[in-house]
Amino acid sequence: ASGEPAGPGARVEAAAAGSPAGQPRIAAVIKGLDNPFFQAMKQGIDDQARAGGVTVTVQAANSITDTTGQADKLNGLAGQDFSCYVVNPISGTNLIQGLARLSMLNKTVVNIDSPVDPAAAKSANVKLATYIGTDNVEAGKMAGRRMTELLPSGGEVAVIGGIAGDVTSGARVQGFQQGIGPNFKVVQTVAANWERQMALTAATDVMRANPNLVGFFVANDDMGLGVARAIANSGKTGKVKVISVDGNKDALEAVKAGTLDGTVSQYPYAIGHMGVEACQAAAAGKTLPPNVKAPVEMITKDNADQALASTPKPFGAYDDPFKALIQ
Amino acid sequence: MTARPEPGTSTDGALLRCENVSLSFGNVRALVEVSLTLRRGEITALVGDNGAGKSTLVRCVSGIHRPQSGRIVFDGDEIDFHSPEDAREAGIETVHQTLALVEDLTVWQNLFLNREIVRRLGPVALLDRRAMQARSKEMVSTLAVNVPAVRSRVRRLSGGQRQAVAICRAAGFSSKLVIMDEPTAALGVQETARVEELIFRMREEGHSVLLISHNFVQVMRLSDQVWVMRAGRCVGGRRTAETSGEEIVALVTGAAGQ
């Protein structure tokens, strides 16, 4: 329900942008730099742009915490002659200023992945053409439900998060806590700064402190692989479950191999892909649906093969309302 | 072996009196029960071999070190300086052997360090650079032959030029006692003559001077009283008029008893 766009009117904007032949020039500002999740997103953007014959510039923040740097990049692009902006803000508000400027210029703004804070958007007169993404809280919930499925009798679990205070990590962890059954007890939450090496060390320590631990929830795949390694090192493979979020290729392979017990795949590829489609649709003067749910899958050993075969695209069918608009 | 004030030196005219001052660095006994007296309005010399403890004594008087035992009386009051600032406020200016100039600051900034001239502009006090530069120029040219630019950094100066700046700084501000630790060591003949003139002038103006020097000819020429240190101890003091260079050398080398 979050990420409700603050206003429709994509048609007017596309016209105002005056793009020749309805071809948008797209600028995308996404989050990470060194994280495969956002690379898949970029790949989705690039692939669809190539397929649709539109030009696109993708910029990313220096790191997942670089709120002001990301704002600077959007501001840098805002002054240029782009007709459509695809943004994946690090926090709910950090891009507000630049977005307000874009709305003033009547540019199309497509919000993907992490939602812009609706209240802030409203007060700054930010008009979002559409929102495409999955809720990180929802992803966490799926992981929690999967954990409950794997361990019906519950037990002690631990959470390995990203940098302490990070918004994405916080939402995923919050979701996980909501998703697990009442028999579970979260004994510890450790911040491993999104680093695989730190996650490995932390998981080793946590298992030592809590010999009865039955599972880990890890806020992204990269750290999840570190935790899986820690479990293997201490000979507890299978005895301690790990579930992470993202759906990167390496993680899918680990799920297939059984070292990872599941990953919530959010399909950043599809999100990026649809982001560009939304721009195309807006440029063609179509009215965009305000809120589009991106596909999300719980990948387990059963469907890991399928997932791997189609990665980075989702293996199942999913609802893409923009496809019809740009046909 | 321990020295005590000469019978001849009455303590009435004493400006500074050290009594059994001791200080060790680890197992180096730099000062061992040093007692000596400086009279008001006189030039007092302190001589001794390298490593005898002269500079260490100076540092005790000027607030850099605190003696581990013994007491120091200055101008009638027992002093216990916690910092060089205390000593400067009490009226003791020092030219340290290692100069204590700030190499990255200019000559004028060094001369007026912690004595800056300021103009008040309402609540704020701004530096009066012009005034300080002009005064610095005057001060330095009284001593130096090859006068360095007052706005060049001290780092650029020759050894003797630095020495001149350090002496100017100590002499330029009225104080009761000016301590000079080997002030003319790096100076040329002309500059040395000027510094000696300056020292006499200071005595005339009523300041007291403590002079450390290895140049016994100079010591005999300038001083009213000589104290001799050897291996951390003060081994004797003489009125300059009543002694000779040979006697002082004998005291320094330990060839003579007290």
Place this chain on the structure above:
Amino acid sequence: MTARPEPGTSTDGALLRCENVSLSFGNVRALVEVSLTLRRGEITALVGDNGAGKSTLVRCVSGIHRPQSGRIVFDGDEIDFHSPEDAREAGIETVHQTLALVEDLTVWQNLFLNREIVRRLGPVALLDRRAMQARSKEMVSTLAVNVPAVRSRVRRLSGGQRQAVAICRAAGFSSKLVIMDEPTAALGVQETARVEELIFRMREEGHSVLLISHNFVQVMRLSDQVWVMRAGRCVGGRRTAETSGEEIVALVTGAAGQ
């Protein structure tokens, strides 16, 4: 005004010859067409006011600065040192005025800096600390009266003790020319006497010595030849035997023509 080698000094026995060496720092002309000659096996003195350019000339000869014009001939070859290492390799050891000791290293480490004694253990060469410490002890005790521990850091030493260490370092290694920039400035009487002895001994052993000093009595006592600098120029040279302290003073102050 420009000085040229004295008619009396034949250039045959010359170990070092500077010809029209000039060097400016920004707009400070530190050396202006300096020409002078040092003879083999002699003690040559260089005198002049503070800031006259003596140390700068020394730094040119020992490879720290490179002259902007002019040439320097050492031991028959024109030299163009790119670093002090070149100079040391050519056989020039220098005691700099600012000492050039490493304060955080110990006395023995300083004495053997870049001249370390090593023991070969297969492919690796390890320091022979004991040997260096023992030799250091000997070296320092020839000069110092209050001998500092060779394993204490130089930072801890008194002004004169440091000077002694610096001199030991330059004297302790065989070289063709030893340059000493005001070596006895900080030294006591006894230490000064020992250094003077050392300088004579070096001459006897066939080394040449370039001595910079503000002490004209010392210069007259020690040297065979005196060169005088004034404001960056070499204003004259004399055989010591043929001149007097007064003449030298007159040259330094500019009271006499060449």
Place this chain on the structure above:
Amino acid sequence: MANATLAAGDREAWSARLKDLGFWAEWAALVGLVVLVIVFQALNPTFLSAGNIASMLVAAAILIILAVGQTFVIATAGIDLSIASTMTLGAVAFGQAYAAGWGLALSCLLGIVASALVGVANGVIIARGKITDFIVTLGTLSAASGLALILADGKPVTIIDPVLLSLSTGGLGIFGWSFVIAVVVALVAHVMLFHTRFGTHLLATGGAPESATAMGISTERIKIAVYTISGTLAGLGAILLVARIGAAEPAANTSFLLNSVAAVVLGGVSLFGGRGTIIGPFIGAMLLVALVNGLTLLGVSQFYQPLAVGIVVVLAALLTRFQR
């Protein structure tokens, strides 16, 4: 007469300076900035458009303010590694107070005070405890971000306030308010450093602490003062940060730390203390911001940007090689 010679000396000094390579090295950051501007403008004409200049200036404001604080510390031969997390703590304190209904002014004050207190703690521990600056501020880096997390319970607080919004979007022509504030801060800092006793004592403390002590300067008091200044400026930065991103977040703003030091060093200030300018770090900060902005405008790929930033930083620093 003395004045007349002085003035003559002035002119002479200037003309000599202009010929001196060292003079240009002092202005390395400026030379670098000018070169960068010319290159970017040639490659992409929107670079010098009013809109882009305005957004660069606004983007530079926080970094300038932090760099000024860092300059004071570095001029005393210290370093403030905690500057970015002190800012985070200030932002969180501000955010919590605002969310608790304290009102804008009071919340701002609280944010600045919280940051200033971290600075005071730094200064007191360093000066009185005689511990290396690096390790103390490394400790407070960690401690301040911990405090921020605890205070905020790890969650960001969205702050929507019309005054803050106009602070971050309004301004005088192309000069956004936050840039104007940064300029004022830099001017005051310049006067403090070069026209007050405090400034001279600060440089003496950095250049030769023992000599400064021997001249009766309390280096302890100077140390405490510079860290307090740096903390306070971090607090001011925190307000601008909240205004800019519309939220008070407890997550660390790590990039500001290295960038603030980089701006100072690019500005020609020696890390060994004793020398410094304010204009240098100011321009250094602008250089860093212009660099990222330009690379973004040119659409340099995200993977190549760090490489490009690294190379330009080293090249800009090469200009300072003639210094000293």
Place this chain on the structure above:
Amino acid sequence: MANATLAAGDREAWSARLKDLGFWAEWAALVGLVVLVIVFQALNPTFLSAGNIASMLVAAAILIILAVGQTFVIATAGIDLSIASTMTLGAVAFGQAYAAGWGLALSCLLGIVASALVGVANGVIIARGKITDFIVTLGTLSAASGLALILADGKPVTIIDPVLLSLSTGGLGIFGWSFVIAVVVALVAHVMLFHTRFGTHLLATGGAPESATAMGISTERIKIAVYTISGTLAGLGAILLVARIGAAEPAANTSFLLNSVAAVVLGGVSLFGGRGTIIGPFIGAMLLVALVNGLTLLGVSQFYQPLAVGIVVVLAALLTRFQR
């Protein structure tokens, strides 16, 4: 006879040293480590279990190796900010070579060579270009991580190799192989620093570069050498990192940077150069690892951990206050 007096001096020096506060300060990191161990053991008995000790030692190995490299640099009054990203680049180079089928030995070599080259670049630019260490290594920090991203195309490479696996899991009793390697590195470094000419020249370069130059030491060569050593050790660290996590990632390992410097400073090495030990940084690294391990074992909340780390770091540093 000379030898006899020397030996007597030795004994005297030792007994005097033990009474000297300064002596204890040199061992501040050790004192801190012992205190920490006692406290943690009292609060949680698993802390000193063989298993936990083993995992702490393994976890410390990489940090120790980086800290040793950093010590060489810091002893010359420099700082290597690029050490962590150089490691990243080494890991990526290794990973790419391995994935391309170069075989383990060759790939390891390539990884180390890639890192060493970054070190050489650092050294050459700093020494020949005469630019401040800080800014050059800040530049290569950025450039190396950019290169790593480009090389890896932003993606991690999973590496499963039995030799690597046993490197990260096997060992001599509780001493994992990687810890054993770290100890060997530290021993060699100690000998280099204190028993070779190179070591003395290095300390002279750090303590008084001008004096060192005047004595004919080529400070340029020393600078290049220390950065090359630091880069090479970062490469070795990269191999251990890949072995540990089973993958070569282009991710920036930022925490290693500040931790490596912190270990060195906690180990009593002055950032102003000219002095240093190897055992100090070694223990400093152990201290940092034990601290995080202990806090995790005790289940200290993630929000309180940074605060605790900060406080302990400052307290440990307080022990060094009597130093100098």
